Amino acid sequence: MVRETRPIASYTHEVRVRYAETDRMGVLHHSRMFVLLELARTEMLRRHGMTYRQMEDEGWFLVIVKASCAFKGPAHYDDVLAIETTITRVTQTRIDHAYRVTRKSDGALVGEAETTLACVDREGNIQRIPDGLAELLKG
Amino acid sequence: MVRETRPIASYTHEVRVRYAETDRMGVLHHSRMFVLLELARTEMLRRHGMTYRQMEDEGWFLVIVKASCAFKGPAHYDDVLAIETTITRVTQTRIDHAYRVTRKSDGALVGEAETTLACVDREGNIQRIPDGLAELLKG
């Protein structure tokens, strides 16, 4: 069932930490890291000529089934983060990504994360990843 | 067109400021005040025997067409806010609310706000507020 296990494609997205994303401790709230990861993987898709919006408009949805992050150092307000996203596995119904997040100014490691997405239809039933996307993900 | 201009109903909802709602300044981020106002007005609806979820399930949507807030003092992490919500006007297609937000522990004024909601259908077209809701709001 697993079609691919080596890293397939990789893309680094840069994003600046917004004021509203910080918390009382003065750093990026950990929950918002997952928003930035989502941003990074959808921008990666865009770079490959596809948008996630298009996918949803055509009836394919990618839902998160697993997400984890090891937080290695703080990300402060206005820091530019470089999120290196790698597709690590694509099966008929799932896509795994790995992420390495560093602060651009000094290269400090901020976090390492992994997510698993499943492809579902409008009703939430698991379905095969559309061929076009699967091809594209396997570069 | 305006059916009602005096305050119709009023309800005070209490809600505690979450850590993730604070920002680098250590206080409730101003954008999140609008989330709490939304919470207050939907809880008010629930107290009147209706839920906003039900409304949407039946095809009526209330969209924000105007929102404003005067911020009078900081709300800190873990503060309990008392949000007094008043329906100030109901027309055939719009509902106006006014809000007075105070800190519960000492009564300090945190903010004063106003919002205008319009009733739309699934496609976003303005429609009359359903009779049941209109009755209830003017209760």
Place this chain on the structure above:
Amino acid sequence: MVRETRPIASYTHEVRVRYAETDRMGVLHHSRMFVLLELARTEMLRRHGMTYRQMEDEGWFLVIVKASCAFKGPAHYDDVLAIETTITRVTQTRIDHAYRVTRKSDGALVGEAETTLACVDREGNIQRIPDGLAELLKG
């Protein structure tokens, strides 16, 4: 170093999914699950007679060093979630929690999660968990 490995204390916090916490798919955005978990573990602390705000005021900060969640089913707008939080391990500097999130109305499993917190001072240096808190966590 590990002082405790069996479950120490457990607490179930109930929280309703807010409109602003849903996304275009109509369900709780996965990033916001981590906000709810934070809420659950701080409310657990409150039930044990301590507030996290107090801790921070006294110079102890708990930062997330690891967080993961397996999403088992959607949580919709207005669903009441029951978040059962268990302290699974307390070391001199770290606290592990496990969470089981279900929908209250039908008991459906929404997610299973784990977090690791580290105790740091105002400058972010690792420090021992204060004795009072350690006692309290070990029930």
Place this chain on the structure above:
Amino acid sequence: MVRETRPIASYTHEVRVRYAETDRMGVLHHSRMFVLLELARTEMLRRHGMTYRQMEDEGWFLVIVKASCAFKGPAHYDDVLAIETTITRVTQTRIDHAYRVTRKSDGALVGEAETTLACVDREGNIQRIPDGLAELLKG
């Protein structure tokens, strides 16, 4: 006391609506518009050679004392919004901004907003806007 009443400077910031910023209705949640406005005005500052982070590091804080928005049309997921920000007034302690938000693809009006910021010190006491910033704002 009012030093300036004509529009002083204007800057258009473009930002793409994130998935996590949409809600169950499929559009940008109204509360998040205020996050985007904040982004627009801080990016405007950056274009003028100053960062808000720098300001805070030097002990000046700008807090929101008033914010309002008229929502004119929906902003969907992945839409690029053009936020035209204008400084409309600068007094010794306050700065007013006006915003016009349009969808880039077709120029559709999404919202019109206004905010008032006050300059405070670390303790929240009103203080005069630093000369450097005042000069720059009146550019």
